[in-house]
Amino acid sequence: MAKGRDDQQFPEELTLALRSAAVVTVLTGSGVSAESGIPTFREAQSGLWSQYNPQSLATPEAFYQNPRLVWEWYTWRRELIQEAKPNEGHESLLTLEKFVEHFNLITQNVDGLHQQAGSSDVIELHGNILRSKCTFDGETFYDIALQSDNLPGCPSCGNLLRPDVVWFGESLPADEYKRALLAAQNCDVFFSIGTSGVVQPAASLAHEARHYGSLIVEINLDDTPLSTIADFTIHGPSGTVLPDLIDAAFRK
Numbered sequence: 001m002a003k004g005r006d007d008q009q010f011p012e013e014l015t016l017a018l019r020s021a022a023v024v025t026v027l028t029g030s031g032v033s034a035e036s037g038i039p040t041f042r043e044a045q046s047g048l049w050s051q052y053n054p055q056s057l058a059t060p061e062a063f064y065q066n067p068r069l070v071w072e073w074y075t076w077r078r079e080l081i082q083e084a085k086p087n088e089g090h091e092s093l094l095t096l097e098k099f100v101e102h103f104n105l106i107t108q109n110v111d112g113l114h115q116q117a118g119s120s121d122v123i124e125l126h127g128n129i130l131r132s133k134c135t136f137d138g139e140t141f142y143d144i145a146l147q148s149d150n151l152p153g154c155p156s157c158g159n160l161l162r163p164d165v166v167w168f169g170e171s172l173p174a175d176e177y178k179r180a181l182l183a184a185q186n187c188d189v190f191f192s193i194g195t196s197g198v199v200q201p202a203a204s205l206a207h208e209a210r211h212y213g214s215l216i217v218e219i220n221l222d223d224t225p226l227s228t229i230a231d232f233t234i235h236g237p238s239g240t241v242l243p244d245l246i247d248a249a250f251r252k
Ligand code: OAD
Pocket: 028, 029, 030, 031, 032, 034, 035, 040, 041, 042, 043, 058, 108, 109, 126, 166, 167, 168, 193, 194, 195, 196, 197, 198, 199, 219, 220, 221, 222, 224, 236, 237, 238, 239
């Protein structure tokens, strides 16, 4: 196990591997946005929403049973996200992209903060909370909010809109998942950052990468189920560990 900023020591094997990697693939989870003030997925409930379990709201069943409740929850989460700014973790990934020949960024986050930091080609496995999708034909729209009286309707056909995120029990967008799988299978170093690594199939990407011979590096506050297969687990906040690791690998 390595440490972050406190002692700034990263194993040489890790910094050398990163410096010599031709392809780096990164999978991020909600921990990467924690330092932007967005609660992680499993800690996301506060105030009025603390009585609800996110796993019971983020389902198609919950939406069809009570679309207003689910829309109100997503509206609350959207507002938190719209006030947030990318942090040093998001920005460091942009720096890392510039240092390596091929860089793939896969995220489970729906907040769009990687794109706001400047990352241009982000594979969004779980959709984007700022986008809405027609429940009839799947057409997508930005900037449509819940009105006080009416549920949001599709501007094209008038059917009910839903947040364009992946809910429990739903499949991932096929193209994004295919790209993510290829990126995991064809990299020299695979990072799993700020994710509890318990939600499939995203969690299996690290296993794929390992199976295909990649070095696995985890950055998280705590151990996760992925720690057992990681070559290096670095404990610390990604907004601190990532810039330090990039400095240690490329600037020293
Ligand atoms: P979780 O809430 O499950 O896990 C967040 C992880 O981030 C935990 O392991 C924390 O220890 C870690 N963490 C917190 N702050 C951190 C920091 N500053 N730096 C580094 N790590 C930190 O969130 P996810 O793993 O993203 O999917 O959850 C994955 C998916 O589960 C979500 O995308 C969501 C949910 O199902 C859908 O909604 C489809």
